[in-house]
Amino acid sequence: MYTEGIPGLSFFIYLLPCADALFTSLYSIVHIIISFNLRVKVKTLLKMESLAVELFKINAIKFGDYKTKVGLYTPVYFDLRVIISYPALMESLVQLMMEKIDIKNSKLVCGVPYTALPIATIISLKSKLPMVMRRKEAKSYGTKKLIEGVFSDGDSCLIIEDVVTSGSSILETVKDLKASGIVCSDAIVLLDREQGGKAFLAENGIIMHSILTMTELMRILFKRGFITAEIKATVDDYIASNKVKSESVAISLKEDRLKLSYIDRLQYAKNNVAKDLLSIMAKKQTNLCVAADLTIAADVLNLAEQVGPYICCLKTHIDIIEDFHPNFVRRLQEIAEMYEFILMEDRKFADIGKTVQMQYSKGVFNISSWATLVTVHSIFGKGVLDAISEVDLDRRRGVFLLAEASASGTLIDEKYTGETLKIASEYDDLIVGIVCQSPLFRDKPGFLQLTPGVQVGETEDNLGQQYNSPEKVIVEKGGDIAVVGRGITQSQDMRNEAKKYKDLLWAAYLKRIS
Ligand SMILES: O=c1ccn([C@@H]2O[C@H](COP(=O)(O)O)[C@@H](O)[C@H]2O)c(=O)[nH]1
Numbered sequence: 001m002y003t004e005g006i007p008g009l010s011f012f013i014y015l016l017p018c019a020d021a022l023f024t025s026l027y028s029i030v031h032i033i034i035s036f037n038l039r040v041k042v043k044t045l046l047k048m049e050s051l052a053v054e055l056f057k058i059n060a061i062k063f064g065d066y067k068t069k070v071g072l073y074t075p076v077y078f079d080l081r082v083i084i085s086y087p088a089l090m091e092s093l094v095q096l097m098m099e100k101i102d103i104k105n106s107k108l109v110c111g112v113p114y115t116a117l118p119i120a121t122i123i124s125l126k127s128k129l130p131m132v133m134r135r136k137e138a139k140s141y142g143t144k145k146l147i148e149g150v151f152s153d154g155d156s157c158l159i160i161e162d163v164v165t166s167g168s169s170i171l172e173t174v175k176d177l178k179a180s181g182i183v184c185s186d187a188i189v190l191l192d193r194e195q196g197g198k199a200f201l202a203e204n205g206i207i208m209h210s211i212l213t214m215t216e217l218m219r220i221l222f223k224r225g226f227i228t229a230e231i232k233a234t235v236d237d238y239i240a241s242n243k244v245k246s247e248s249v250a251i252s253l254k255e256d257r258l259k260l261s262y263i264d265r266l267q268y269a270k271n272n273v274a275k276d277l278l279s280i281m282a283k284k285q286t287n288l289c290v291a292a293d294l295t296i297a298a299d300v301l302n303l304a305e306q307v308g309p310y311i312c313c314l315k316t317h318i319d320i321i322e323d324f325h326p327n328f329v330r331r332l333q334e335i336a337e338m339y340e341f342i343l344m345e346d347r348k349f350a351d352i353g354k355t356v357q358m359q360y361s362k363g364v365f366n367i368s369s370w371a372t373l374v375t376v377h378s379i380f381g382k383g384v385l386d387a388i389s390e391v392d393l394d395r396r397r398g399v400f401l402l403a404e405a406s407a408s409g410t411l412i413d414e415k416y417t418g419e420t421l422k423i424a425s426e427y428d429d430l431i432v433g434i435v436c437q438s439p440l441f442r443d444k445p446g447f448l449q450l451t452p453g454v455q456v457g458e459t460e461d462n463l464g465q466q467y468n469s470p471e472k473v474i475v476e477k478g479g480d481i482a483v484v485g486r487g488i489t490q491s492q493d494m495r496n497e498a499k500k501y502k503d504l505l506w507a508a509y510l511k512r513i514s
Contacts, residue, residue, distance in 0.1 A: 047096055052212060052220040054089050058082055061217070063231055074242070076214070076235050078191060080115050080162040094122045096211050097160070097188050103127045106158040108151055108182065110134060112173045119190075120160040132157065132182070134173045147180045159187035164208060166244040167197035171204055191217065196243040214239050257445035258478055261513050262287075268446035273342065273372055273398035274432040277448065280340055281312045281481075287474070287509055288502045289313035289344070289450065291485030295320050297328040303489060304332060307498035308339030313373070315344045315483060318365045329370040345371035348402060353383030361391045368397065375400045375435060378420040385427045398432035406437055406453030407464045439478025451479030455487035456504070470501060474508035 055061055059082065066077035083089055103109075103123070110132045111120025117133065124131035132149035151157075157177055161170050164187075174184045184206060192198055192210035201208045214235065222232045257265060263282040269275045281287055290307045292300045292314055300321065304314055314336065318324065336343050345367050349356045356376075361368040368374075368391050376384055376399050388399060403420040405412055421441055424431045433448030434441060441447055455467040467487075473479040484501050491497035 044096070044099060047092060048212060048216070049220050049224075051089070051092055051096060052217050053224055053226070054086070054092075055080075055083075056221055056226050058086055058089065061221075063227070063235075075231075075238050078163045080190065084118050090119065090122060093190060093211070094119060094126060097123065097190075098126065100211060101158070101186065101188050101209050103129060103158060105156070106186070107155040108132050108149075108157040110147075110157050110159055110173060110177060110182075112159065112161040112169050115162045116160045119162070123160060129158075132177070134176050146176045147182070151180070151182055153181035154183060155181075156183045156185065159184055159206070161187055161189040163191045163193060164189045164197035164201075164210070165193045165195050167201040167204075167206075167208070170197075170201060170206065170208070174204070174206060194239050196245070200244070255445045256442050257447070257449075257480070258439060258442055259513055260445050262480070262509075265445040268444075270428045270446055271398045271430060271432050272395055274446065274448060277312060277342055277432065277481075280342065284309075284312060284340060285506050286310055286312050286502045287479075287481050287505050288498065289315050289481050289483045290488055290498060291315045291317075291346070291452065291483050292489070293317055293320065293485050294489060295322050297321055297323050297325065301328070301331055301335065303494060304335045304339075306495040307488065308335055308341060310495075310498040310502040311339075311341045313342045313344050313481060315346050316371070318345055318347070318367065318371075324364065326366075333370055342372050343370060344373035344375070344400070346375045347371075348375045348377050349384055349388075350377035350379050351384070352380060353387035356380075356384045357387040357391060360388055368392070372396070373398050373400060373432060375402055377402050378416070378423055382423055382426070385423070385430055389427070389430050392430070395429065399427075399430050400433050400435050400448075400450050401431055402435040403440065404436035404438065406451075406466050408460070408466055409464060433480065437477055439476075442478070448480040449478050450481045450483060451477055452483035452485070454479075454482045454484045454501075456501075458487070461486075470504040471508040471511075474505055475512045480509075 060078060060080050062077045062079065063075060064077070066074050083093070097119070104127070106129060108131065109120050109124050109127070109129050111117040113134060120131055123129070130150065132147050132151055135146055135148065159170055159173060164170065170187050177184050187201065187206055187208050189208060189210045190212065192208065192213045194214045198208045198210075218227070218232045218235050221227045222229065255268065261282070262278045266275055266278045269278060288311050290303070290311050292303050294300050294303060300316070307314070314332075321328070332343060347359070347367060349359060351359070359367070360374065374388070374397070376388070378401055385399065401420055401424050403412075403417045404410070417436070417440065421434065424434060424441075424447065425444070428446065431447065433450055435450045435452070437451060437453065440449070451473050453465060453467050454470055454473050456469060458467045460466050468477060470482060473482045482501075482505050488494055488497045488501060
């Protein structure tokens, strides 16, 4: 070949056979690497498939009509709590998780309570990374810690979770970890339901890695003949059309009062009586307020003695007492102190500020001298609240503002209710809560919802009152405190009846926050 005149070309040609050999060796190395990676990938895929099949076999995957934590109905539900009964399965799950993510990038691991706790424990044992644990509720005694375990400010933590729908459970855990100085950037989960959780977590700075997605899971179960094409199509359709909106998750995360315990809400309350009330409720385990709508003073005192141990509040209509005497309210105060409950006069003030001020602190009833709480209509605007504030200089009293009524045919509309809530927000050191019939102000855990119209077995009286069951009032209507009047006062055994209502209402509250 003619190469003269082209500098270095002959030398290059001379080297060609060596380059060829070098290329062949490089090719072989790359080939080995690729086939090794491919083999690893295939192996992982097989492990994933067998995990999916095993989960199906142990009944951790159910098909039907189920309700998720965020209230959506789903044709497929995962109950991974059962996996603790299958150690071999737990081990393969953990192995897959540890292969999926470089655990050593983290200093700590933390499982989202409760299902992921045993998984996190095994990962901690295998990786030798210390584990921390998030308490679902801060302790009300001792250290009041949210995070248990030993850690330092700035430690990075890998989050471990079983199933992700919206991502809210992971973010709740992340929020508490961050508040304790721990850094979180990654979460490893067994199953991504592909309903918006991954994107929502990413928006909040968390990268979610999953072992299985819902699509993969359905594909595997269908391919292996465990589900029909019809079930697969139903689930695929459901996932495609049921994405959880990040705004709704954000609300549910933002201190949703309906999900917080009474004790956890203490920190948000601005009014001193609201704080006392929440403490009493948590201590006595009661969210029952009895409406003492009796017309003879001695009967009211007797009722207070009977129901005292089971209530957080006793509500009066002082102007219906036929034999009122200042000694009566003095005795009522003694009983309230003895049994630790709060007195509320349901006066529903509605007038110009000056008149309300006199109705509140003057006259025979001298309400402000004994009633720690009063109810107020918002119809007259802020002047009424200013009037009460001027009397309550030491801030030892509070107000429930009425935003909705239990009576049929009430003239209150949505606008009125909305404006009432706005006023309440402006007076949060005076307002203890809102009297209403629906789960309003979910993002204000410092306010309490007082809901009257509660009775077992009745739906109405003959004068427009409407009743709901204790469970409905607390779980569906969002009541924090339920007012029961005739359901107790007309019973032969008021003490026993009060205890029954207390137990029903408390069980409903526990159900609501679980
Ligand atoms: O919207 C409202 C506001 C207040 N109440 C008061 O609650 C009790 C209910 O008594 P029951 O005997 O349980 O019906 C009563 O004192 C009302 O004045 C209300 O019912 N609805």
